[in-house]
Amino acid sequence: MSRGSTDRRAAAPSHGPRDARLPQPVRTVPPSEPARDTVARPLGRAAEAARLHEARMDSNATWRLAHPTVPEQQTMGLLAELGERYRADFQREHKITAPDGSYVTHVDFAWPADRLVLQMYGEVHYGAYFNRDGQRSADDARMVQRVESAGWEVLVVRDDELTRERWARTVDRVGAWLEEHRGQW
Numbered sequence: 001m002s003r004g005s006t007d008r009r010a011a012a013p014s015h016g017p018r019d020a021r022l023p024q025p026v027r028t029v030p031p032s033e034p035a036r037d038t039v040a041r042p043l044g045r046a047a048e049a050a051r052l053h054e055a056r057m058d059s060n061a062t063w064r065l066a067h068p069t070v071p072e073q074q075t076m077g078l079l080a081e082l083g084e085r086y087r088a089d090f091q092r093e094h095k096i097t098a099p100d101g102s103y104v105t106h107v108d109f110a111w112p113a114d115r116l117v118l119q120m121y122g123e124v125h126y127g128a129y130f131n132r133d134g135q136r137s138a139d140d141a142r143m144v145q146r147v148e149s150a151g152w153e154v155l156v157v158r159d160d161e162l163t164r165e166r167w168a169r170t171v172d173r174v175g176a177w178l179e180e181h182r183g184q185w
Contacts, residue, residue, distance in 0.1 A: 054103040061093040061106040068092070071122045071159035072108060078162070079109070082175050090118075098150045105143055107152075114182050115152045118174065119144070122159045153181050 068076070076086065084090055094110035096117070097103055109118040121140070124130045131137055144154050155177050161170040 050103065057103065057106055058095070061095065064106075065093045069120075069122060071120050071162060074159075074162045075109065075118070075120050075157065078167075078171055078174060081171055082178065084178070096147050096150055096152060098146075104146050104150050107147065107154075110152075111178075111182070114184065116178065116181055117147055117152050117154045119154060119156045120159065121156055126158065153184075 072092070076092075079086075079090065086092070090109050090111050092109060093106050094112060094117075095103070095106050096110070107117045108120045110116065125136060125140055144156065147154050155174065157170065157174065160166070161173075
């Protein structure tokens with residue numbers, strides 16, 4: 001070694017497995033029992049993918065809750081006209097789960113006590129530009145089927161039903177649907 005230098009390896013702290021300065025694992029089973037792995041096992045790939053998908057959908061629903069579309073705002077007006085109260089009677093962006101607890105989807109409007117869902121379909125759900133190959137319509141039909149399979153009754157209202165000319169008919173239709181299905185649970 002040259003004059004004035006120090007051996008840095010000797011001064012470096014050791015953090016190897018036998019370093020007495022680090023906390024040692026605590027044995028959580030009595031000495032009479034064989035030690036078992038107490039660390040939670042990682043989820044399988046499919047379960048982890050499902051968990052991540054649900055977390056993304058929760059995040060998306062939170063954003064949509066704060067930013068309702070114009071048709072959703074109109075629907076809230078329609079529901080108010082029927083005497084329905086937001087958060088007291090119905091919820092927005094409600095998470096639907098299957099009987100086994102697995103995630104199904106979030107829905108636009110839900111009456112959880114009555115297991116009723118109202119989906120508002122804007123042009124993105126039916127417009128030719130967004131549905132050229134029919135895939136969007138097929139996806140929407142599968143989503144409605146999954147919600148119904150989870151034990152919920154679903155009504156779909158399109159934004160073109162919220163025009164001035166069709167408003168009264170749509171209010172009557174939604175009101176009749178709520179009256180018919182309310183209290184069945």
